[in-house]
Amino acid sequence: MASDTLSLSAFYHQFPKADLHYHLLGGVRLETMLAFADKYGVDLPEQEAKCYYRAYQHEGSVVKGGIEALTFLYQLMREPEDYYRVLTEVAEDAHACGVRYIETFWNPSDTALSYATVTDTLAQAIEDVEQRLGLIVRLIPSINREKSPEEAVDMVNAMIAYPHPYVLGIGIDYKEHNAPVEHFWKAYALAQSHGLRTTAHCSEFGLHWRNVETGVELIHVDRIDHGYTLIDNPELTALYAQHGIPFTVIPSNTYYFKLWPEHEQWAMNHPIRTMAKAGLNIIPCTDDWHIHDTTSANCYRVMVEDFGFDLDSLRQMLINSIEACWMPEELKQQWLTEWTTDFDRLRGTLAAEPVIAPHKLIQYCRAR
Numbered sequence: 001m002a003s004d005t006l007s008l009s010a011f012y013h014q015f016p017k018a019d020l021h022y023h024l025l026g027g028v029r030l031e032t033m034l035a036f037a038d039k040y041g042v043d044l045p046e047q048e049a050k051c052y053y054r055a056y057q058h059e060g061s062v063v064k065g066g067i068e069a070l071t072f073l074y075q076l077m078r079e080p081e082d083y084y085r086v087l088t089e090v091a092e093d094a095h096a097c098g099v100r101y102i103e104t105f106w107n108p109s110d111t112a113l114s115y116a117t118v119t120d121t122l123a124q125a126i127e128d129v130e131q132r133l134g135l136i137v138r139l140i141p142s143i144n145r146e147k148s149p150e151e152a153v154d155m156v157n158a159m160i161a162y163p164h165p166y167v168l169g170i171g172i173d174y175k176e177h178n179a180p181v182e183h184f185w186k187a188y189a190l191a192q193s194h195g196l197r198t199t200a201h202c203s204e205f206g207l208h209w210r211n212v213e214t215g216v217e218l219i220h221v222d223r224i225d226h227g228y229t230l231i232d233n234p235e236l237t238a239l240y241a242q243h244g245i246p247f248t249v250i251p252s253n254t255y256y257f258k259l260w261p262e263h264e265q266w267a268m269n270h271p272i273r274t275m276a277k278a279g280l281n282i283i284p285c286t287d288d289w290h291i292h293d294t295t296s297a298n299c300y301r302v303m304v305e306d307f308g309f310d311l312d313s314l315r316q317m318l319i320n321s322i323e324a325c326w327m328p329e330e331l332k333q334q335w336l337t338e339w340t341t342d343f344d345r346l347r348g349t350l351a352a353e354p355v356i357a358p359h360k361l362i363q364y365c366r367a368r
């Protein structure tokens, strides 16, 4: 390969990206988890810590999920400086993958620290990394739906009492099974009445498509996180494709790995392919970066190599991510020009475009 050409791997790392579905604590490195345990005298052998990280889970017999990892980390991180460290490392890892913008979730109800303290600390880290790396991070406090709807209202009240320009909206995450988004209507209505943007994890874990419908029709969220089972309702899928409702989708979503352990079956059957074919507004994201052993570069690599999207599709998803983010319109227009220019320039230096099997190829277009 000539030295002035780019490998596909380098391309996935270098083109500009926005990650709109990133759980801050999902990006805690293994060594950082161990350092926190050491700092607070928590007995955590390395083998036990590895149970939370998909990269190492083959080494042991115990496997812990993403939600368990986040719950454990919130208990482990006891001082503001821990949040500073995590956000800084998250930004460094993302920057190495070409990420220029992150909207990150964190759960105020899960820490003993005050909302204002954590917000100030994260804001300081955001300013420092922006100055050093040029990467921009913004915050989405998120409802832990395993707790009560009243605690969710408390969270929003804390946000209203301490507004911050880096805090753009609210989300909801954790286990959805007994906690559909409508239980939290009051927190959402309160947030919206104070000008906050909204997103919600809906229809994750194979749960019914009505959770997406409720999120859109009743709660009026700006975005849906996951939303895969919407495809079980083709009429609603077509309608939401027409309306351009943004869906942050996660190629490394654990549920579908479990549903189809065989690689090719997983890749061909994944709802992301069907969502794309229906013209939905999809945005590939990472969810839990280190915990789920993925990166932003890997996320887009999977879209091509496993799901069969061509590079024009990736370019459209990149545009989707900018359009769906919650930054000022003027800046978004600037990013659209700059980022697509960079994407096209880098693509022009590729040694070769990816080769995709015809039975797998998807040329993604959004419904208009």
Ligand SMILES: [Zn+2]
Residues within 6 Å of the ligand: 021, 023, 173, 201, 225, 287
């Ligand atoms: Zn998530």
